[in-house]
Amino acid sequence: xxxxxxxxxxxxxxxxxxxxxxxxxxxxxxxxxxxxxxxxxxxxxxxxxxxxxxxxxxxxxxxxxxxxxxxxxxxxxxxxxxxxxxxxxxxxxxxxxxxxxxxxxxxxxxxxxxxxxxxxxxxxxxxxxxxxxxxxxxxxxxxxxxxxxxxxxxxxxxxxxxxxxxxxxxxxxxxxxxxxxxxxxxxxxxxxxxxxxxxxxxxxxxxxxxxxxxxxxxxxxxxxxxxxxxxxxxxxxxxxxxxxxxxxxxxxxxxxxxxxxxxxxxxxxxxxxxxxxxxxxxxxxxxxxxxxxxxxxxxxxxxxxxxxxxxxxxxxxxxxxxxxxxxxxxxxxxxxxxxxxxxxxxxxxxxxxxxxxx
Amino acid sequence: xxxxxxxxxxxxxxxxxxxxxxxxxxxxxxxxxxxxxxxxxxxxxxxxxxxxxxxxxxxxxxxxxxxxxxxxxxxxxxxxxxxxxxxxxxxxxxxxxxxxxxxxxxxxxxxxxxxxxxxxxxxxxxxxxxxxxxxxxxxxxxxxxxxxxxxxxxxxxxxxxxxxxxxxxxxxxxxxxxxxxxxxxxxxxxxxxxxxxxxxxxxxxxxxxxxxxxxxxxxxxxxxxxxxxxxxxxxxxxxxxxxxxxx
Numbered sequence: 376x377x378x379x380x381x382x383x384x385x386x387x388x389x390x391x392x393x394x395x396x397x398x399x400x401x402x403x404x405x406x407x408x409x410x411x412x413x414x415x416x417x418x419x420x421x422x423x424x425x426x427x428x429x430x431x432x433x434x435x436x437x438x439x440x441x442x443x444x445x446x447x448x449x450x451x452x453x454x455x456x457x458x459x460x461x462x463x464x465x466x467x468x469x470x471x472x473x474x475x476x477x478x479x480x481x482x483x484x485x486x487x488x489x490x491x492x493x494x495x496x497x498x499x500x501x502x503x504x505x506x507x508x509x510x511x512x513x514x515x516x517x518x519x520x521x522x523x524x525x526x527x528x529x530x531x532x533x534x535x536x537x538x539x540x541x542x543x544x545x546x547x548x549x550x551x552x553x554x555x556x557x558x559x560x561x562x563x564x565x566x567x568x569x570x571x572x573x574x575x576x577x578x579x580x581x582x583x584x585x586x587x588x589x590x591x592x593x594x595x596x597x598x599x600x601x602x603x604x605x606x607x608x609x610x611x612x613x614x615x616x617x618x619x620x621x622x623x624x625x626x627x628x629x630x631x632x633x634x635x636x637x638x639x640x641x642x643x644x645x646x647x648x649x650x651x652x653x654x655x656x657x658x659x660x661x662x663x664x665x666x667x668x669x670x671x672x673x674x675x676x677x678x679x680x681x682x683x684x685x686x687x688x689x690x691x692x693x694x695x696x697x698x699x700x701x702x703x704x705x706x707x708x709x710x711x712x713x714x715x716x717x718x719x720x721x722x723x724x725x726x727x728x729x730x731x732x733x
Numbered sequence: 734x735x736x737x738x739x740x741x742x743x744x745x746x747x748x749x750x751x752x753x754x755x756x757x758x759x760x761x762x763x764x765x766x767x768x769x770x771x772x773x774x775x776x777x778x779x780x781x782x783x784x785x786x787x788x789x790x791x792x793x794x795x796x797x798x799x800x801x802x803x804x805x806x807x808x809x810x811x812x813x814x815x816x817x818x819x820x821x822x823x824x825x826x827x828x829x830x831x832x833x834x835x836x837x838x839x840x841x842x843x844x845x846x847x848x849x850x851x852x853x854x855x856x857x858x859x860x861x862x863x864x865x866x867x868x869x870x871x872x873x874x875x876x877x878x879x880x881x882x883x884x885x886x887x888x889x890x891x892x893x894x895x896x897x898x899x900x901x902x903x904x905x906x907x908x909x910x911x912x913x914x915x916x917x918x919x920x921x922x923x924x925x926x927x928x929x930x931x932x933x934x935x936x937x938x939x940x941x942x943x944x945x946x947x948x949x950x951x952x953x954x955x956x957x958x959x960x961x962x963x964x965x966x967x968x969x970x971x972x973x974x975x976x977x978x979x980x
Contacts, residue, residue, distance in 0.1 A: 485824045610837050617826055617834065620814050621885070624784050624895070625838040626807030672869065673827040 405676060408683040415686065416474045416598065419467035423595040426460060426588070456697050464591040465583040465650060466693060469703065471598040472647040472659060473689035477667075477681035478605055479643050480660035482636055484668070486616045491534055493657040494553040495527055495641045500653040501560035502526025502645075503578050508567040518589035520645060524597075527641035530556060535637045539630065557653075581652030581704020583696065594646040601639055612636060613674060652704035662711040663688060666718040684714050735762045735798060737893055737924045738783050743792035745775075745782055752778040755792070756949045760941075762892075765915070765925045767935030767942045767955070771968050774946040776928045777815060777897055783926065784810065784895055797893075807838035811886035813879075813899040828873070828881045829866040832856055835888030856888035859914060861907070875902030883911060893924045900929075912938050932964070 425441060428434035445457035456462050483492060505526060506519025530552070537548045564575050577585035605612065611632050614622040623629050640660070647656045667680035692707025699706075738760040745753045752775040760766050760783075768776045781787045782794055785801040794801040797809060820826075835856065836849040857863045860880040870878055883899055894915075900908045916938060919925050929935050935942060935955075942958035944951040944967050951963030958964075 485820060607842060610834075610840070611842075613826075613830070614834050614837050617820055617824055617831070618814070620786065621812050621834070623786055624807065624810055624812040625834075625889070626805055626810075627838070668825050671825045672867070674825055674830050677825050 401672075405679045405683070409679050412474055412682050412686040415470055419470045420595045420598070422463055423467050423591050426464070427592065454697065461586070461588075462583065464588060465586040465703070468586050468591050468594045468646065469583075469650045469689045469693060469707070470686065471594050472643070472650060473685040474682055475598050475601040475643050476647050476656075476659040477663040477685035478678065479601060479636070479639050480664040481667070481674075481678045481681050482605075482612045482616050483640055484661055484664040486636070488636075488640075489657065489661045490549055490553070491637060492640050492644060492660040494534060494549055494556070495530055495637075495644045496648060496653045496656040497553050497557040497560070498530030498533075499523045499527040499641065499645045499648055500578060501556045501563065502530075503648070504560040504563035504567065504575065507575065508563050511567055518587065518593065520587075520590050520593050520649070523648070524593070524642065524645045527645045528638055531637040531641035532634070535630075535634050538633075577652075578648060579652050579654060580702050581648075581650050581655055581707075583650065583693075583703045586649045590646075590649050594649070597642050597646050601642060604635065604639055608632060608635065617674075650703050651707060652702070655704040655708050658708040658711060659685065659688070662708065662715050666711070666715040669715070669718040669722045684711070684718075688714060736760065736795070737762050737764070737797060738926070739793075739795040740779075740783065741793045741795075743779075743782055743789045743794060745778055745787055745789050751947060753782065753789075753945075754948050756945065757792075758943055758949060758952045760924060760926060762924055763919070763922050764941055765919045765939045766927070767939030768926060768928045768945065769932050769935055769942060769964070769967075770945040770950075774967065776945055779943075779945060780895055780897055780926060780928060784812065808889060809892050811835065811889040811891035811894045813882050813886045813894075813896045815897045815901075823871060826870050827867055828857070828862055828870060828884075829853065831870055831881050832884045832888050835885040838889065852888045852890055853884075856884040859887055860884045860911065876904055876907065879903050880907060880911075891923070893926070894918065895926050897928045898930060899927070 422441060425434055425438045429438040441463075442458070442460070445459075445463065448457040449455060480489075480492070483489060500523075502523035502525065503519050506522030509515050509522060510519065534549060534552065537552065538546070541548055576582075611622075611627055612635075614625070614627060615629050615632050619629055643660070644656050647659055651659055663684035664677070664681045666684045667677045671677035671680050688707050688711035691710035691713075692703060695701060695706040695710065696703040736759050738758075740759075741757050743753060743756045744751065756779060768779065770776045778787065782789055783796065785794070785796065785804065796804045797806075832853050833845065833849070836845060836852060840846070840849060854863070857866055860883050862877065862880050862884060865873065865877060865881070870881060873881070879900065879902055883896075886894055886896070886899075896915075900911055903911065912934060915925055915927070919940075925939075927935065927939060936959055939955055941953065942951065942955050943949060944958065944963040946967040950967040951958050951961050953961075
């Protein structure tokens with residue numbers, strides 16, 4: 376590098392300060408939004424833990440307090456929702472989905488791997504069907520989401536294996552895997568229906584009532600895993616997303632990080648499937664990120680805005696779903712698309728073509 | 734002198750199409766090697782083989798005196814790929830974020846420190862893009878974007894710079910400044926491998942030239958290259974003789 380005089384260094388520091396102060400308010404609002412989303416997510420994980428521990432001495436009092444807050448909220452809104460613990464399970468799951476889906480989606484969308492989210496949702500659906508069947512046939516009583524998680528992760532590794540042997544993500548083998556795993560899922564459902572009388576529609580379209588206690592616990596645990604994994608590998612994921620070739624030259628383990636990203640996607644999809652449904656789950660990976668990418672001024676800002684928009688979609692979607700007694704999945708996605716359209720309008724109607732090469 | 738890159742009888746094919754055939758050459762520490770050849774002659778493939786982006790079908794590649802697969806320290810290599818291999822056109826990434834990626838191999842999973850930020854700032858000053866630092870890559874002109882990629886390679890403070898037509902779309906003035914900078918870096922002992930369309934630039938700046946059209950037509954110091962018929966032979970082989978000015 377060339378020798379730099381001291382004036383140069385101070386010049387540069389001045390530029391940084393100037394740039395920093397001009398975007399100060401915007402950044403402050405964003406950070407506040409992210410902090411609010413994080414606080415909400417933490418509160419929801421807190422609820423799931425309290426529910427788990429409600430028989431223990433101190434937790435039981437806290438849990439009772441939580442229940443009375445719910446009753447106050449019901450009285451305030453004139454609803455019959457917040458007094459029910461099972462609704463809180465659903466809302467906790469939704470809020471956590473609103474954080475982790477856009478977080479993983481930010482890399483997925485810009486990696487042009489959005490179809491993979493869709494594929495893994497269908498693979499996970501086959502997993503849910505398999506879980507139901509296992510319950511019915513073997514009398515095994517574990518949560519079916521655990522089966523879906525295992526099948527989803529196996530599917531993710533399969534997708535990764537396929538893409539390494541074909542040229543690009545979003546290729547024909549992926550599409551075959553998408554419809555193939557869904558086809559297998561429907562077969563298992565039909566076969567199992569005679570044995571169990573399964574209500575699997577909830578997993579197709581997303582339903583607040585589908586979320587089980589185990590499902591919410593699984594989502595809480597998975598959310599922590601996803602956030603920690605993304606935070607720890609943010610730089611590497613950014614580098615391979617932006618410039619895979621240069622990342623290879625810099626001796627990043629590109630295959631390893633790709634696999635990590637695909638597995639994290641499977642994890643998010645399995646968790647999100649409960650409230651969003653198989654068919655709509657990919658929307659949560661894509662739409663908030665598309666909205667954020669319209670107006671973001673940096674990649675870091677894209678991740679912040681994606682999470683904020685994701686959270687707003689979930690909260691708005693829940694309000695619509697509860698108010699209108701509608702399915703949660705459709706409500707959340709419609710609100711997310713509304714936010715996307717606002718972002719397009721805010722950016723002067725210039726739609727950024729994310730999926731194509733520039 | 735220590736060899737930085739050693740190719741021995743390297744052959745590489747895309748399916749049935751042989752891109753590089755039986756090439757052997759050595760790049761010593763401190764060399765400034767220009768790689769020239771017609772379009773589609775395998776220059777980029779050869780550079781990719783040197784960097785480990787491709788695995789040779791036959792022959793061996795050594796980098797930093799190790800088998801290429803055993804090279805684990807990416808911070809020793811700075812790389813500017815041919816245009817449009819990255820998502821700078823669509824992804825919202827700022828110039829500063831892009832240049833900072835040049836430090837990622839240094840820090841691994843750790844946090845970026847003061848030294849990293851200084852290296853980034855210095856690299857941006859060097860190619861005069863400090864005023865663009867907070868702009869998005871996809872809002873820049875092709876030349877400005879290319880300068881950001883060059884800054885990323887410089888920020889890595891590597892001992893080997895591999896540059897694949899780094900100045901495509903860059904205006905003449907910044908181009909001259911960039912090549913003057915390469916000379917200075919080379920004088921400081923940094924090894925440079927440069928693919929450049931303009932053979933005049935190569936013969937002006939590089940101290941060694943490798944002329945390739947699938948096979949290696951010439952490899953030696955620049956003077957011997959200028960005196961040889963390698964250029965006409967290599968370009969003649971595909972029937973597209975291009976007249977470049979010679980110094």
